[in-house]
Amino acid sequence: MSSDSSVLSDHDRLLVHKSAPNGRDHGASINSNGHYNGRDDDYSMSEEDDLPLSQTTRKSGLAGTPPRNLKRKKPVYAESSSDEDTPLASSPAKRTISATVAMPGAAKATTVATSSINGKGRRPQKLEADDDDDRFGPDPPRNSVANGKTGKPPKKKVKEESDGISSDDDKPIAVKKASVARKRKAKIESDVDASSDDDKPIVKKPPPKPKSKSKKVKKEEAASGSDTPKVKKRGAKIKEDNATPIKAKAKKKKEEEEEEEEVFRWWENNANGDGSVKWQTLEHNGVIFPPPYEPLPRQVKMKYNGKEVDLPAAAEEVAGFYAAMLETDHAQDATFNKNFFEDWKTVMIKHPPHDGTRITSFAACDFRPMFEYFEAEKAKKKAMTAQEKKEAKKEKEELEAKYTTCFLDGRKEKVGNFRVEPPGLFRGRGDHPKKGALKFRVTPEDITINIGKDAPVPVPNMPGKWKHVQHDNTVTWLANWTENVNNNHKYVFLAAGSSLKGQSDMMKFEKARELKNHVDRIRQNYNQDLKSKVMADRQRATAMYFIDKLALRAGNEKGEDEADTVGCCSLRCEHVTLESPDSIIFDFLGKDSIRYYNRLQVEAQVFKNIRIFKENKNDDDNLFDRVTTSSLNKHLTSEMKGLTAKVFRTFNASITFQRLLDEENLEGATLQEKLNAYNKANRWVAILCNHQRSAPKTHDQSMEKMRYKLRSFKYERMKLRHALFSIDAKYRKQKKYADDESDIDDDWIVIHEEELKAKEKEKAEKKFVKENEKFEEEGKKSQKDSILEERLAAIDEDFERLAQERGTNRASLKRERPAEKLLETIDKLSDKIKAFKLQIDDRDAGKEVALGTSKINYLDPRITAAWCQTHDVPIEKMFSKTLITKFPWAMEVEKDWKF
Structure with a gap:
């Protein structure tokens, strides 16, 4: 059928469900000193952040087909309005009767014609009229957080997606970027439609001439009067006559050298993306291990039944992990407490208390003394002077300096996550069954190093020898090991802005962009298979329908001891409810054990298929019992080379984002209105991909x-x-x-002016102290206290005047x-x-929406770069400094570029 038939209308609804209170940063841990270390995935070396979900194997069968339970269950839904296998094209989407908030989502974006998404058709018209009070229309509804679970990686080839960029990195930097003048190729007039070039992957275009030039070349050009535009450096002051950057005298020489350092512009050369050899030579210094545990002072001890317990260092360290979290939500969680106590007791079997105390009851444990000590240490650290903090930071940087870079094919490249995660308590996300479990200390004997054959083997910064040293130039990781809680592989990769990671990112988005040329045919094929006589084909087509329309993850098999999270292929009958006449309700735990809840209308044939798939099955039977993730991806590859369920997800996110941005009429809009329009489109995509968080x-x-x-x-x-x-x-x-002003009353004015008065006095006192310190340095006499008193009296006089002006509608400046x-x-x-x-x-x-995940992994950065040029918005307002470094290849895209 035609791709123009859509399962979701403009009135499709999503029911609002908040995510678990512990939110998105549940990966944090406590280090060996009992201090909070942030998210688990701050140290996660795996870039498999968005691998498909694990598939539950509750019932096993031959050839991946579990036996069907012949016990017939009475359906709890009404019959479909039509018994005929009506083609989807003749059964348009019906308006939902739900009272939830409208959400066009992926369905509308993914059913536009190929000519339109290739830029050859008309620009889609805006669906909602602007309102004076709400220029950009209502915000999208909020749903639960993403689903899925990290699986074990292949031995050779490694998927690369998430860079473990922290949430802090997603905060836009405030400094505006100076516009970069670019060389433009002269457009040759031709009768041929130039828009067809939009469909060609960027890696296939002939590389432009390198733009970075040595200092010597730049000077020669200046002397010869070249008209080549000069690239302005961000943050530098520009002279009006010749646009030459003026460096501040206090600028460090090191920073100047870094600015002048030539960048390897790999995207202007042929990208090595054939999946074979990734490098010729690789040399690095391995990873840096956290410091050993330092026992607490003798007077700081936990209590059991009111008595102090003398714990050995190994048991004390684990107790400290919990004590540091005593006043967090985790310490109130029954599962977290149970897992911690079980693992702690296991440690105490090998390292029992010195005083012979037998700890058998968690309720009798008092970790308060340890907690108070940790809080006091945090307060001391916070009270450090600026100079002390600067020295501590410098010392840390010097210690880590050699681990931050490596040499790849003779080029110096930055390493991304070179720190080994310290031991702590696993926090997980959502309702994870293993939260609170003890994460062991990683040693060199756990780690495999990957280096070039002729490179020297790095020496670990703690006693021990590497588990294995290999020389595999078909992979891009530098080191890996397996953590003990979920048995996930952790990897050390190059930094986000490195050539290898950049090539991987660009190829990923180009593969998604290539799907535009095939998506109509693929949709037509799976729509036909929705009525296939072969049940396996019908199930596969229905799963593809949901993956395409809802951007669901595919789902993988997993062990019974893992979290009960599912994806599309691993859905069970209990996760899908039919609601007459044509609605389906999804309710399951997705990635990170976060609930996914969605109610939507579907085509009559899809509704009928789900009804058939559920017949004669129990609630815990697989809905798609004849489909596996591997068989699904194998079929997708036959439709388009390299196509997987994940490519569909990236495609739907980017094409939806491009459409939503194009629909906004921003002519004459202010900068903040443009930012709001961009963030609103980003929120829609985050909801589409189920990237939610707790407030x-x-x-x-x-x-x-x-x-x-x-x-x-x-x-x-x-x-x-x-x-x-x-x-x-x-x-x-x-x-x-x-x-x-309607929201300013006399009572608030009194409070506000008192606060202003206090701030002015504090400011005057600080200024007075600073002036005296300067006078002492210059050998002059300090100012008398009477001068400060005069200044404070003047402030009192000013605010007395303000008090007299209240209610008079008059003021003096x-x-x-x-x-x-x-x-x-x-x-x-x-x-x-x-x-x-x-x-x-x-x-x-x-x-309640996590915008960063889609920005990092699912939205083609060229969409943002082109949009910023078109609407004259500084790229720093949209991308953090980290993202600009991660996507240098996207920053120079033409302003009329479209996904």
């Missing part, structure tokens, strides 16, 4: 601070308006200036300004208030 614990507090700041802006505008009235009373009659200047300042402040309101709305709308 941060500090969200309400953060929002309250922002609202207070907004009121502060309004207070400033109010005082300026009142000052304007004092100069010229005619402005009182103008509505633009006459109305007072410290420095007199004409009415024209006041009008200009008021207008600027009004624009600032409008932009800040949009920022508040955007922050609140994204509190």
